Amino acid sequence: MKILYTLVLCCITYVSQAQQTLTGTVFDEQNKPIAGANVFIEGTYDGTSSDENGRFTFSTTVSGTQILVISFLTYETLKVTIEVANCQNKMFKLRESVNSLDTVIVTAGTFDAGEKARVSVLKPLDIVTTAGAMGDIVSALQTLPGTQTVGEDGRLFVRGGEADETQTFVDGIRVAQPYGATTANVPTRGRFSPFLFSGMSFSTGGYSAEYGEALSSVLLLNTQDEAIEEKTDISLMIVGLGLANTQKWGNNSLSFNTAYINLEPYQKLFPQRADWNKPFQSLSGEAVYRHSFTSGLFKLYAAFDASQFDLNSESINSPNKIRVDLNNNNFYLNSSYKAKFGSQWQLFTGLSYGYSKNTIGIGLDEVANTEHASHLKVKLKKTFSDRVKLTIGSDYFITRFNEDFIANSGGFFNSGYDANIAAVYAETDIFFSKKFAVKLGARLSDNDLLNESVLSPRASVAYKISSNGQFSLAYGSFTQAPRQEYLKYADYLESEKAQHYILNYQYNKDRRTFRAEVYLKSYQDLVKFDTPNVQFDSDFNNSGSGYAQGLDLFWRDNKSVKNFEYWISYSYIDTQRDYRNFTAEVTPSFVAKHSLSVVSKWWINQWKSQLSVTNSFTTGRPYNNPNESQFMNARTKGYNNLSLGWAYLISQQKILYFSVSNVLGTANVFGYEYANTPNTDGVYNRRAIRPTADQFFFVGFFWTISENKKDNQLNNL
Numbered sequence: 001m002k003i004l005y006t007l008v009l010c011c012i013t014y015v016s017q018a019q020q021t022l023t024g025t026v027f028d029e030q031n032k033p034i035a036g037a038n039v040f041i042e043g044t045y046d047g048t049s050s051d052e053n054g055r056f057t058f059s060t061t062v063s064g065t066q067i068l069v070i071s072f073l074t075y076e077t078l079k080v081t082i083e084v085a086n087c088q089n090k091m092f093k094l095r096e097s098v099n100s101l102d103t104v105i106v107t108a109g110t111f112d113a114g115e116k117a118r119v120s121v122l123k124p125l126d127i128v129t130t131a132g133a134m135g136d137i138v139s140a141l142q143t144l145p146g147t148q149t150v151g152e153d154g155r156l157f158v159r160g161g162e163a164d165e166t167q168t169f170v171d172g173i174r175v176a177q178p179y180g181a182t183t184a185n186v187p188t189r190g191r192f193s194p195f196l197f198s199g200m201s202f203s204t205g206g207y208s209a210e211y212g213e214a215l216s217s218v219l220l221l222n223t224q225d226e227a228i229e230e231k232t233d234i235s236l237m238i239v240g241l242g243l244a245n246t247q248k249w250g251n252n253s254l255s256f257n258t259a260y261i262n263l264e265p266y267q268k269l270f271p272q273r274a275d276w277n278k279p280f281q282s283l284s285g286e287a288v289y290r291h292s293f294t295s296g297l298f299k300l301y302a303a304f305d306a307s308q309f310d311l312n313s314e315s316i317n318s319p320n321k322i323r324v325d326l327n328n329n330n331f332y333l334n335s336s337y338k339a340k341f342g343s344q345w346q347l348f349t350g351l352s353y354g355y356s357k358n359t360i361g362i363g364l365d366e367v368a369n370t371e372h373a374s375h376l377k378v379k380l381k382k383t384f385s386d387r388v389k390l391t392i393g394s395d396y397f398i399t400r401f402n403e404d405f406i407a408n409s410g411g412f413f414n415s416g417y418d419a420n421i422a423a424v425y426a427e428t429d430i431f432f433s434k435k436f437a438v439k440l441g442a443r444l445s446d447n448d449l450l451n452e453s454v455l456s457p458r459a460s461v462a463y464k465i466s467s468n469g470q471f472s473l474a475y476g477s478f479t480q481a482p483r484q485e486y487l488k489y490a491d492y493l494e495s496e497k498a499q500h501y502i503l504n505y506q507y508n509k510d511r512r513t514f515r516a517e518v519y520l521k522s523y524q525d526l527v528k529f530d531t532p533n534v535q536f537d538s539d540f541n542n543s544g545s546g547y548a549q550g551l552d553l554f555w556r557d558n559k560s561v562k563n564f565e566y567w568i569s570y571s572y573i574d575t576q577r578d579y580r581n582f583t584a585e586v587t588p589s590f591v592a593k594h595s596l597s598v599v600s601k602w603w604i605n606q607w608k609s610q611l612s613v614t615n616s617f618t619t620g621r622p623y624n625n626p627n628e629s630q631f632m633n634a635r636t637k638g639y640n641n642l643s644l645g646w647a648y649l650i651s652q653q654k655i656l657y658f659s660v661s662n663v664l665g666t667a668n669v670f671g672y673e674y675a676n677t678p679n680t681d682g683v684y685n686r687r688a689i690r691p692t693a694d695q696f697f698f699v700g701f702f703w704t705i706s707e708n709k710k711d712n713q714l715n716n717l
Helices: 002-018 137-141 264-269
Strands: 020-027 038-041 047-049 055-060 065-071 078-083 090-093 110-114 166-170 173-175 197-203 217-223 231-237 240-249 252-262 275-292 296-313 322-341 345-362 365-383 388-406 412-431 436-447 452-464 469-480 496-509 512-528 541-557 564-578 594-604 609-618 639-651 654-661 671-674 686-689 696-706
Touching: 020 038, 038 055, 047 055, 078 090, 137 197, 173 322, 173 345, 173 365, 264 275, 275 322, 512 564
Parallel strands: 020 090, 166 217
Antiparallel strands: 020 055, 038 047, 038 065, 065 078, 110 197, 166 173, 197 217, 231 240, 231 696, 240 252, 252 275, 275 296, 296 322, 322 345, 345 365, 365 388, 388 412, 412 436, 436 452, 452 469, 469 496, 496 512, 512 541, 541 564, 564 594, 594 609, 609 639, 639 654, 654 696, 671 686
16 A cells, blocks of 8 residues: 555656646737637647736646747737747737738729628629619619719720720630620620629729739629529510529539510610611620539630611711611630649639621621630739738730721722730738738730830738728829720830829728729820821821829718618719820810719518619710810710619519619700811801610519529619
8 A cells, every 4th residue: 555655646746747837928019918818839738828917827748849829819820939948927929810801901993892802892793783774784883983974885984094994804804895886876785794793893993913904994703603502583574585594513503694685676665766777686695614623613604695786877977867787796705713722822724715796887888897805814822921922923815806898889998907915913912910901013014016015013002090991002004005996007006004093091880881082093105196087097106195183982871771772972083185186185075074873772671672763963074066266175964864773572583673764854965976067157067966765664574493482683683
């Protein structure tokens, strides 16, 4: 018995001698103690938590050099090498994690919407529910600050820039022909429906070095990475039919939609101002296939569009109407692959091909053009830590354009060009803290057609001044090859250039968002020519210049009134340009100095309905009156459009939808066409450029068929 007692006593003495005590204090970067931090030795169960004063103490049986781990929510985990015997009364400092939801993000010039957006100014694709947008993403974006409503065109005009200064990307790959074909002041629409996209980013300037060949803006559309469930959507409309379906099997899924639009029955019910021989008709479709790998995702996206119309176009310079007959065929294919590999590396690669063919009859003459456009992209992203990330990549753009003019008299003229643009870029994101972040980058591009290489630096800074508010500052240099109508006649031009300076403030709290942004955009090397219109014998040069500066305000409130949400956008712009065949630096005809949009949506539970109201107003736009001595000195009257939309749920998956644009029947005027020569009184006669119809009525029935019996198309109306 004495022997057993002696052995136990010896063991207790040995253990007590082998254990060593560690003590210390945990602080944050402001030297404030952190309570509740987890402190332990890596690879053991020895550890504890810090008390209210940040202090900790615990014992361990290990010895020598060890790794001490200290972790706490919203802070970066600290791993430090220690000597166990000497770890007493040590001080340890934790840095705030930059991966938390309240970390600063760069917002200058960018509106994000989507499931993955850290701060969504707009909910996932809900902007297409706005009254008057008619399911067109571009029309809905025109209710945001920084955009211009150009009703006779329909494309996206941003901060004093022409429509072709905005580039569209699907899953990071460029779309060379993002709009439907049009002519003769008939507005076009974007080619993409909202059904296949999970989010978007719309940049009004100062965008990443990853994107190029855009002087003013980029629109990024992201297809869904994963199909949620199998379903079918059926659309019956007074203007056509639509069908969409999603299928899933294993690691694969396929979604598609198709639509047939024919305005002829509609225009028999509601005659328009335009003199149609054959109203607009189109057959279009989109599909996206997805395959998930263990650490990667492959997506294949395809879209087609075949459209035509035939009308008699009025002109002040012709005693008879001129027949315009247009047929357009368009195809777009986009494949992409993204994956994670190695130590914190990400790979993205993609390839797109776009084909567009237009056959246009103008009177008895004919114009036929074809464009083949491809984009190859490779991007690598390395995460060195939560605070430092590096992106490097390269782009290669190929464009082949050919146009034939065939005169009824027997004349023939051919024009076109082949262009290849190679670009490399690098960009780094540095988070100095949760409150302060910097993005630095540069893009180098080479255009073989123009025999030109250009370096474009980019920089953005963001600083969080409170838990809900932050400032962002962005600068960027941007270049873009001259537009198609110039390059087909002149391959000796240089790229057009712009410098962006943007200061942004954003406040976001409890489903309310406020944004204020001021900007300055300076243009250089804009293309000028010396003829009344662009033609083969024009003398082109890059002597043009200009500027745009202004203020954009945005307020969104989803909180104040139950089942009611609204946003208000206001833009002020001061811009002038000396480009094209302008005789002075003036405000272009597509720019209104003041723009205001109010969008509201109200869910009325008793009526099982959603009411949407949108009002868009702009002040008058400039135009040139040759009866006055000063160039571009006249102004149209203000533009106003009040639109209503009403969605009624017949059942959870069946919706009856009605909408009308310009409820008040405002006689909007977009500008004037003047005679080339004065009349006998020495006065130049004119013709007002008006919408093809003052109002547009829409009625549709939308039916969703899915297993859960709850999904519907309300968010796409």
